[in-house]
Amino acid sequence: MGGMTDRTLISVTGEDAEDFLQNLVTNDVTRTRGGGIVYTALLTPQGKLIADFFVVGQAEGLLIDAPAAVAPQLFQRLSMYKLRAKVALAESPLQVRRGTGTPPAGALPDPRDPAMGWRLYGEEGGDDGSDWDALRVAAMVPEWGRELGPESYILEYGFERLNGVDFRKGCYVGQEIAARMKHKTELRKGLARVRIEGIAEPGAAISAEGREAGTLHTVAGDSALAYLRYDRARGALAAGEAVLRLEDPAGA
Known part of the structure; x- marks a missing residue:
């Protein structure tokens, strides 16, 4: 397991890596080009959550930063979708650090909310001891295994407010359900x-x-x-x- 004990990092490499994820997840992964980060989710065709995670741009390919508890299911589902795509999936040796103070060089701002601080991917893992539950409650940021689970609909959990879904990008798995919920009156x-x-x-x-x-x-x-x-x-x-x-x- 890479990084903090509650996170697993998965590398997605190969010439089709970006297109592969772009066609599956709720956010626009082209925003990770040049080393950016997005928050996103993989849904079932019925629009229910499989996993929420970050996608980070790397020099070669992309890095998925996912909750360890759901990483095996996510890996399995991505492998199922791979088919003939020129993509390789593997657990990454990188680790993730996070904190809320002055960000170290190379750190990326948490895209969900500025209050959630920064994330840094490298050889060391851990965090600065911030009270993450208090920060999440104040910023209304749900977490897998606490608020989020396999029956969740992402719009009920504020994914649009948390920059976790892009309604202008192309198709992705579960898009029709998400779009229908978006356009309901409330x-x-x-x-x-x-x-x-x-x-x-x-x-x-x-x-x-x-x-x-x-x-x-x-x-x-x-x-x-x-x-x-x-x-x-x-x-x-x-x-x-x-x-x-x-x-x-x-x-x-």
Whole structure:
């Protein structure tokens, strides 16, 4: 496993590397030319999330920076799509460092939100000890295994706001579903930030006037990320003994 213990890096090389990923993922990977970075996702044909990850431009080919927990499934799905494309997939020996202070030479800004700091790819991994959960909650950035999972629809989790989807690029797997959700009048469910009065644990069911309204996820101090039905999330919400109040729905 490359980099931080919760990340796996996959190299994508060969003359078709860019076109290969461009035809599969939600964002425009041509933006990585010259060493750039994009945040993106691979979806099922039904528009559900397989994995969210970064794609980084390299001197030769591209580098995928993915959650370790979903990297085997991502690798398997990419291999399935490879067919006759002139592409090689391999686990990379590079590692990733991240931090929020002054970025070291060669570091790339996290494309999701400036508050998420920088990422540096090289021989050393680790981070600077920033409180990543607090940063994610404040910036409403979901994480695989916490908010995000294999049933997620990316627009419900703010991927447009987080620069994770490009509606102007060409076709990709699951595009029709994502485009349909984009052009609906409004999303009925999705990521939100809530204020907690009391003690509530991640995974707690959220109710509104006795009706199921969502699930609590990452908690940081008296704020948390939650997945909510927006039509039921007006006024006071409850998670066990705690009272929750909606701070900010992500929407798109």
